[in-house]
Amino acid sequence: MRYATIVIRADGGGLHPVDWALYTDPVVTRETIQKINLLSDGTFVIIYELSGDLLHAEELLSNHPDIITADVTGEEVGLTYMHLEGNFTVKALLTIVQMFEFVLDTPIECTEGCGVRVRLIGDDATLQTAIATIPDPLEVTLEANSDYDPTLDDVFASLTPRQREILTIAVEEGYYQIPRRVTIEEIADALSLDSSTVSEHLQKVEACLVHEMIGSKL
Structure with a gap:
């Protein structure tokens, strides 16, 4: 599927x-x-x-x-x-x-x-x-x-509202495209947040996604 x-x-x-x-x-x-x-x-x-x-x-x-x-x-x-x-x-x-x-x-x-x-x-x-x-x-x-992996929906739902908001903006603005179309600082400006806060949230989101995707196979 x-x-x-x-x-x-x-x-x-x-x-x-x-x-x-x-x-x-x-x-x-x-x-x-x-x-x-x-x-x-x-x-x-x-x-x-x-x-x-x-x-x-x-x-x-x-x-x-x-x-x-x-x-x-x-x-x-x-x-x-x-x-x-x-x-x-x-x-x-x-x-x-x-x-x-x-x-x-x-x-x-x-x-x-x-x-x-x-x-x-x-x-x-x-x-x-x-x-x-x-x-x-x-x-x-x-x-x-x-x-199709239905567990990804569960992972997204497990994120905090702020993490979901930041991740959504990052994806929409091209942070995960190659080459990147936006920087951490630009995402932070769009959300009126400190760049360190955005960076920390994205690191936690990425750690969560990696753990769910491959953690159980290690």
Whole structure:
């Protein structure tokens, strides 16, 4: 079994008008998509994790023409259930999931540029075909393609919130690419932290990951 991690972005308007409205709002932040399902009538349901001013989010969503129903729970961080009118982009992506019968791993991480980071689980040939089928208007970046290891989810969950935050920024900004696209100091500036603090957290994260991946084999 294989998994592929891809980032999907759409130019000018995002994946869906509601997603774009949330992304461009200055007091609401898209965190993750917990669940998403395409219905037989072409509409779809989605559960977002949002942070920020959720009272404002509720008002924003209640006035959006593409929303059939919406329910926001929480104050500064919460979940939002929405039943939405479908559009070409979302229908295409969810139809591909159904067509190739692979698993769309959740939660789906919301990224900068109104994109999403998606992990697909299935056999290698199916994953490659499915990724190639994603329609041209969407920009697709393959970040990882390797054997699926569910224990990695447990490792990530075991990190502290601060460690997860720093690791996510480090990966997104290219700290682990070759050559590195960002320094410890730049990550620290982005998070308003001391570089020594960021370095210490990343060392602990890396030690944890190495131990979980190979420690039991030594």
